[in-house]
């Protein structure tokens with residue numbers, strides 16, 4: 346797998362399905378505010394949203410999208426130069442959050458003990474995950490290079506912390522993410538970037554990342570700092586990512602530039618500052634020329650036209666005048682033209698919950714805890730939203746009873762496939778695989794559905 350083009354044609358060729366069985370429900374009649382006003386100050390997993398705001402995948406499945414562009418890790422592994430390796434790791438970090446554009450539905454909260462695995466002959470990785478804690482909700486995962494992790498291993502856990510304000514919801518995905526490049530004896534760590542979902546009360550929903558991500562190569566102390574630009578005076582800044590690779594003495598050695606919704610480029614450090622200046626100038630010019638309406642106090646007042654306060658998302662960045670020696674590290678695979686009828690799923694997301702007769706015959710058996718066997722998600726996917734809601738309630742009730750029974754016996758839940766360990770370089774407490782999952786012995790799995 347050498348590029349996103351190859352990845353896309355492989356997905357098109359081998360994908361079982363490229364659509365969900367039925368398109369999504371009409372949400373225009375549901376007032377999100379009537380639900381969200383009860384949520385202020387609450388934890389994301391404790392919020393009971395009507396099922397019509399869900400998308401028919403669980404968080405475990407959605408987090409699998411983070412590793413779709415794992416060919417970038419293969420590329421990193423193939424580079425002999427540490428700066429080149431770092432730039433591909435940075436591209437992987439940006440690519441891993443790219444599928445979230447316009448994805449404004451809530452995945453199902455995984456049940457405690459739920460698992461999800463992903464392997465496919467045409468994709469160069471294997472992945473599995475488990476919900477290891479319910480309150481707070483923690484999903485642990487590990488992704489290996491195709492050769493059973495001989496070249497690289499990417500692992501970590503995600504705890505989405507949500508903060509509601511009057512207009513917005515900010516989600517900070519807590520948890521250390523680690524990449525090991527085995528042949529280079531390198532360990533990289535970083536944490537996910539924070540995002541905000543805007544206009545949860547009035548207006549149209551939209552999504553942005555903001556803040557910085559620091560990727561550290563602990564073996565040679567090289568660092569990448571990526572800056573996700575918040576939406577500002579210029580629509581050209583929307584979705585922009587700018588960053589530097591710094592050597593162990595904190596000297597800038599390479600520039601990184603792009604849009605997390607489109608592509609990431611690596612730029613010679615000699616040309617980078619002047620390139621940035623040029624971009625700023627052009628952005629200013631463009632925002633002057635366009636009829637784009639900036640957020641004014643009038644537009645953001647309550648009861649305003651719902652289209653106000655929404656940035657112009659159709660800005661095109663095609664005419665980037667990249668300096669010589671620039672490199673396109675990553676480019677997003679194209680959106681399906683009918684994506685908006687299917688929760689804005691990518692071609693990869695569409696097949697996450699697929700499980701056909703054919704799969705049953707050719708794929709090694711899945712554990713009974715796999716998300717694909719969750720009845721509520723399956724029923725929602727098939728279009729029966731009322732029955733899906735009933736099933737969801739039943740599963741949550743079943744989970745509650747198990748927990749209460751355990752509390753009475755003073756027992757603690759033990760995840761099946763992960764254990765807590767001290768991180769070998771940072772010393773943090775992290776979830777690591779107990780190396781048993783791929784032995785595929787399902788005899789001790791809990792009954793959660």
Ligand SMILES: CC(C)CCC[C@@H](C)[C@H]1CC[C@H]2[C@@H]3CC=C4C[C@@H](O)CC[C@]4(C)[C@H]3CC[C@]12C
Nearest residue numbers: 398442445448449450451452505516518537545
């Ligand atoms: C209709 C509204 C108000 C509810 C929908 C909220 C949705 C958009 C929220 C709820 C939880 C959020 C997710 C929580 C955690 C992560 C992991 C991070 O690495 C990328 C963003 C991502 C994947 C978030 C995307 C947005 C998200 C799915």
